[in-house]
Amino acid sequence: MAPDRIRSLDTPTPASGTLPPPRSEDFLRRRLKRNRTLATSLLVTMGAVFVGTHFVADPGFATRLLRATAEAGIVGGLADWFAVTALFRHPLGIPIPHTAIIPNSKERIGQTLGRFIERHFLTQEVLLRKLKSANAAQRFARWLSTPETAPVIANAVVAAMPYLVRSLDSHDLREFVRRTLGRQLRQTDIAPVMGRVIHMVTASGEADVLFERVLGVAAQWLEDNRDQIYLLVQQRSRWWIPKTINRKIADAIITGCADLLNDLREPESEVRFKFREALAHLINELINSPEQRKQINASKNRILEHPDVQAWVAAVWQETSRVMLEDLSQPTSKARAAVEKICMLIGKTLATDQAMLKHMDAFLEELAVYLVSWRHEIGKFVTEVVRSWDSPTLVERLELVVGSDLQYIRMNGTIVGALAGSLIFLTSQLIG
DSSP: OOOSOOOBOOOOOTTTOSOOOOBOHHHHHHHHHHHHHHHHHHHHHHHHHHHHHTTOSSOOHHHHHHHHHHHHHHHHHHHHHHHHHHHHSOGGGOOOTTOSHHHHTHHHHHHHHHHHIIIIISOHHHHHHHHHHHTHHHHHHHHHHSTTHHHHHHHHHHHHHHHHHHHHTOHHHHHHHHHHHHHHHHHSOOHHHHHHHHHHHHHSHHHHHHHHHHHHHHHHHHHHTHHHHHHHHHHHSOTTSOHHHHHHHHHHHHHHHHHHHHHHHSTTSHHHHHHHHHHHHHHHHHHHOHHHHHHHHHHHHHHHHOHHHHHHHHHHHHHHHHHHHHHHTSTTOHHHHHHHHHHHHHHHHHHHOHHHHHHHHHHHHHHHHHHHTTHHHHHHHHHHHHHHSOHHHHHHHHHHHHHHHHHHHHHHHHHHHHHHHHHHHHHHHHHO
16 A cells, blocks of 8 residues: 655744645655665775775785774674664565564554554643644634735635536435425424514614605605506596596595505604504514414415426526636636635634634634544554555655665764774774
8 A cells, every 4th residue: 555645744943933845755765865875885985995905915004094994884884784774674685583673563663653642642731732832813814814825715616616516506416405495494484584574674763764765666656657547547437437537536546545655654643653553463473373374384385386486496596507607717707806805804804803813712722622532543543554554665654754864874883883993993003
């Protein structure tokens, strides 16, 4: 189960406190190969020096010092090569005891890693301390409000929306939504809701202004359509009634309606008072009368089940989907601009709203505490993941991460061994 990509994160720098971009697998392989070549080249150089000094016919002090230095460097380099190689595999493929330590200890590594994460990372004290020091909500708000962030989020949302819209256009999904939503709507008692909405509208001062404006428009309409009303009266009148009488009847109808509308426009008029009483009675029946509620809900269900209404809803959705898809395909999409603006507004609002930031921090702390309750399962998950890796995959992952640094142990072993051999040789010469 070889990985697609293997990532390595460096330590965050103190200045920025942020992680640099992850290094790719190719980079890690090149670095491992380079350091391994350097360590091997240094060991080969020591071997070449050791062999070369044996070809000197009459070796002097310097030659013998160089030979002793190279000899000790070979010993140190080989010892550290054996130690580093034994971590990952059998040296030279020979199954020497206590070599290939990592492949042979895969089970123990997984269990140790899982317990370590469970006991030292996923603790309430550690997570809460880190969250409080990180100011996660403030940093998120600052990130969201930057001009560079909004286009990124908008592009991601706009890229996903066409798939979402097309998926919602599925016939089976539409039928499911229609059945589910229709069942919920049919079971919903809308009469009390209507009553409370009407009460809220009539209780506000803006509703009175709107009501009076509507009455004014109605009165003006009567006056503007006086001739049409006269023609209607004349068409419905007996043939033997004079036109003058018909006109007076029409004028009386228009005048009566206009007077009624004008009385309704007066806040303290008797007609307005009776209208309010009738409205209050309607609100009370909508909220409290079982019979009235039954009639309202029956009418609602008839409307929902009417084929024309269902066809109209389907047509509205199809047209809306078409318009949305057409807009999303444009470079200057209104949806993209709206998402960008919303992101920036939310970010700027959050950045200055300390109460909301505190709520967000509190939510993250609650989430961290909830995560702690799952730490045993998370530790077991880590153990199972490591256990599921085959040995070559585990060796490859660990060697790519730490193998290049272990090559410095080989280099240092060769150099330190050479220095130690030189020092031993000089000491022996002084004593001798």
